[in-house]
Amino acid sequence: MIKSRSTKLGDWVIAFVCFIIILICILPLINIIARSLSNADALMRGEVFLLPKGWNFTAYQRVLTDSKYTWSLGWTAILTVMGVVLSIIMTTLIAYPLIYDNLKGRTLINVAAIFTMYFSAGTIPMYLLLQGIGLYNTWPVLLIPYCLSVFNMIIMRSFFYGVPDSLRESAEIDGAGPVRILISIYIPLSTSVIATLSLFYAVGRWNSYTDALFFMRQEQFYPIQLLLYNLLNALQQIDPAQEVIKTPGVTETLKMAAVMFATVPILLIYPWLQRYFVTGVTLGSEKG
Amino acid sequence: MKKALSLLLAALMLLALTAACAADEELPSIAPPSAGGDDPPPPLPSPSVAEIVEEDPDLDGVFFRDTRQISVLVFDRSTDPGTPAGDNIYTDFLKAEALKLHNIEVTEYVTVSRWDEQDIIPMWLAGGDCPDVCVTYNFQAIQEYAAMDAVHDLAPLVDGYRDRLPHMWDLLTESNIYGARNPETGAIYWIETMLANNLRLNTFIREDWLNALNLPIPTTTQQFEDALVAFRDNAETLLPGNADRMIPFQINSDPGWTAQNLLASFISTGLTTKEHYAMGYDSRLFMLPGIKEGVRLLNKWYNMGLIWNDFAIYKANDSIVDDNLSIGYVGAFQHNWDYPYRADTNITNILREQAGPEATYLAINPFDDDRGGYQKFLGNSFDRKIFFPKTNQDPKASIFYVDMISRPEILVFMQLGVEGINYDVVDGVPVARNYSADDDPAAFEAYVPYILNSVYNIDLTPVINGFYAGNPLTAGAYATNYSGIEPRLISEAIEEGRRDGFVRPNFNVGEITSESGKSAVLDDKRDTTFNQSIIASPDAFDSTFDTGMADYLASGGQAIIDERLERYERAFPGE
Incomplete structure (x- = not known):
């Protein structure tokens, strides 16, 4: 040209x-x-x-040999994998029925879901809820409460709208039920959006620490970002008391090494999922 | 669906518009606060003191007949290297002592992040999950907990068992224990713990630079300005090769703190207690009369190139602020009374490595006030607040635990650690041992379990912040324990920090409702006003400062003044 x-x-x-x-x-x-x-x-x-x-290299040596950080990194990776699987299942299971015109109460479900994008009850009601249902201070509290993002659900729903109705109808004629249609038609056609949303969920889970800060009291279940948050705070806070009996503090290099330690793993995922990324995000945007 | 969304968005817009309109309401005057209604408010009844409990079937002296169980909150500062905040040799020691002395079993030291306590404790209070003995730094939060009736009234305990709580009373005295007493009801919802050292700010100047330029130690604001001008004009001599990095006077984005002694010198020394109380809400003195002239001087200095050009973008916790001091670019600054000498900042030791052994920051008092003295504000002796949530089933055992952690022998051990490991006694003074992970990893590893997770273990003995003065060992630790610093500098800092110091009056006249939830927004407006006024051109100074002040007052400052005044007059009629 x-x-x-x-x-x-x-x-x-x-x-x-x-x-x-x-x-x-x-x-x-x-x-x-x-x-x-x-x-x-x-x-x-x-x-x-x-x-x-x-x-x-001492800062890296310190971070990599401290079992607190290495365990937390491994735990966060496990959490992220479990979280992504759970989130994708939940997102699919909510997005899929909403494309059926004959679903009763579809508008109500949509409005109820979107309502949560704008309003939340706040930390204390959330705490009371989690305490009431026995999730507080148990490891599933880091997975279940925030496993569904309505924003991601809307992306997936819009993507599903883009799948031609004729495919669904032909399957129905062949006798397939909604579950079979989801598994055999929609999911295989949706790998790009699933990959994209997996990335969104993975990054979200990896970077999140407030749920653990508020709802988890057992240090062995702290995700790496919460350790990092505490480490940075330990450096930055100035107390009125002066230090005379010396307690060794954390250093600037350690802080930066910890930042790298917590950032690199999630950065490594990007190249693997990148090729799905643009397709996944833009395809769903034509309808909605 | 679309309709529902439109409605939702419209509702949100309406909400935003209403909020914007509220912010545009007419500004109240900056004039002295009104005294309230025409009728003088009725005086308050004197609160009575609870009867001493002579006989208590639960107790044999101070020892519970049946083992009691309590849980205790402890702040977690994520000290690294360190030990788990709720499980270490010091918590083990306290548990053993509580069982031995009072038959109290501490079931758990519940940790909460030091920096998120004010978000997490209300959550625990709401869920009934709070430990039995709680502590907070946050005055407004504890006021709110008390207003919600979420905490025990401690008055019957501290008064009723006064004879059996001698250590707590000796350490904290009436001024702290009654510090939070409600003037109307006599209720004590929290105990104000002791701040051992209420020195706050000092002004520091490079003594070696003054000597190099044959300048006297400044004792007036004018002399201080002259010294700054001399630093600026002799930058090539003082900082060869780095003259462009010269900062005659360093402040940061919190000028109300980093120039507070200067600002305080502009406040009339003739203010009454009532005026101080009514207009003294802000920790940075923002609403006290005279502050504007202090800021005007900072504005003048900024425009003369005497103040760090980038100050407004750096906060106190930004490492560059301390680095400027350590490398030696700064001629003068204000900070915590011993800041350049502390082991954690290590400023002076690094400065001497960088700029030569004679380099020294000296504490001085250059800002003369309207009576020729050096008015400055010291902190009061209140520190954190100990409270028992309503879910505490055994407040009596809890108060005996507080008495236990006030015992001198326990404080000495908790503050210093183990002799021979944490410190050695040299000439009757404890000298801290230094361990280095690089030089001797094995020794350092062995030392780690003994590390104090907080300075002086203040998180495990929240009754006091700072060295305990009641024992020669801890009391003597002050001036000699600054590694590499001459004791004369510490003595000067203590003396200059105290000179003409004034503890601003603070009364518990009940909850000031207008203060509730305002601190973040008001602090932000105050800092913005300070910063914008300092960097404004001299012509624009008045309008910048006045606009900012009017906004601050309209956003809640004036309401706080009015309510404080009304409360004060009610508590102290006729004053």
Whole structure:
């Protein structure tokens, strides 16, 4: 295709803007890597920007040999896998019936679901509910209460709308029931949206710590992000009391190493799911 | 479906519009607060003290005849390296002592994140899940818990068993134990614990820079300004190669804290107790008369290039703020009274490595007030608040536990740790042992179980924050235990920090309802006003400050002044 001069200029402008956006996204990450690998003196002098100074691996050594962090990382990975499976099942099971025009109370279910996107009762009622049903301070509390995202459910429902009705009708003529149609037709056709939503759920679960902060009291079930949150707080809070009998504190490099430790695993998932990503998000957007 | 969504969105828009309209309401005047109605409010009845309990069948002296069980809240600061906050050698020690001394079994030390306690404790209160002995840093939260009738009235216990709680009374005294007493009912819903050291802020200046430029130690605001100008003009001499990094006076995005001694010197020293109380809600003095002139001076200095150009974007906890001090770019600053000498910040020791052994921050008092002194505000001796939730089935056992953690011998052990491991006694003074994971990993590993998760173990002995003064060992630990710091600097800091210090009056005149839930929004407006006014051009200063102040008052500041005044006049009629 022959491009006009103005089109070429437009491409360059777009490329430039994209480049700037990439820089904005990637520079902080590189900075964190550099800080996690630098020695404390260089950090304090503000000499570290994109390249480490005075190479120092002790922070990583510390994080990787501390069973608290490694166990928590493994537990968070298990939680994430279980959470994604559960969430995808729940999302599918709610989105699928809603495409049937003859479903009784369909509008009510839709409104009730959307209502929860705008209003929530708050932490204390949630706590009372979880306590009442026996979930509080048990590990399933990190999976069940937030296993369904209405936003994701709407994406999946819209995607299902995009599957031609004729496929469903022909299956019905062949005698397939709704469950069979879901398993044999809709799910195989929906791998891109399932992959996309899995990514959404996985990132959400991986990054979440407030549910554990409020509803989990057993430290062995803390996800990695809660440990990270506590670690960062331990560094940042200033108490009026002065420290005389010395207690060793956490260092800036340790903080950065912990950030990397908690971030890298989820970053690694992206390339695997990326090819589904655009298709999954945009396909469902045509109807809804 | 679409219709329902439209309705929902319309309702949301209406809500947002209503909120916006409310924010645009007419501003109340900044004039002195009105005294309320025409009729003087009736005086309050004096609260009575509960009868001493002479005979108690449950107790043999201070020992319960049957074993009692309680649970205790402890803050978790995620000290790393450290031990589990609720299960370590120090909690084991307390459990053993409680059983031995009072026949009380501590079933669990329930941990709560230090930084989220004010979100989590209300949740536990609502669910009946709170430990029996609770503690909070948050004054407004505990006021709300009391207003909700969610906590026990401790007055019958502290008065009724006064003779059997000698350690708690000796340590906290009437001023703290009655500090939260309701003036109308006599109820005590929480015990104010002791802040051992109420020094707050000092101004520090580079003593070696003053010497290098042959300048006297500033004793007036003008001399201080002259010193800052000299630092600025001699940046090449003082910071060869880094002259552009020179910061004559460093503040951060919280000027009400990092320039507080300067601001305090502009407040009239003739304010009455009533005025101090009525207008003294804000910890940064924002509503006290005279503050504007203090901010005007900061504005002038900013425009003269004497104040850190980037101050407004850095908070106190940003490491760059401390790094500027450690590297030696800063000529003067204000902070906690001993901040540059502390082991955790290690500022002075690093400064000397970076800028030479003579580099020193010296505590001074340069900001002269309207009577020629150095008005500054000290903290009161109140620290955290101990309370027993209504779900506590055994408040009597709980109060004996509080007495136990007030015992001198227990405080000394909890504050210092184990002799020979945590510290050694040299010339009668405890000197902390230092362990390094890099130099001797095995020794460090052996030391880890003995680490105090909080400074002086304050989270396990919440009755006191700071060294216990009642024992020579802990009392003597102050000035000599700053690693690498000359005792003269600590002594100067204590002396200058105390000079003309003034504890702002604080009374428990009942709940001030207008303060409830306001702190976040008002603090934000205050800091915005401070920062915008300081960086404004001198011409725009008045309008910037006045607009910000009017907004602050309209957003709840004026209502707080009015209610405090009304409450005060009711509690102290005729004053």
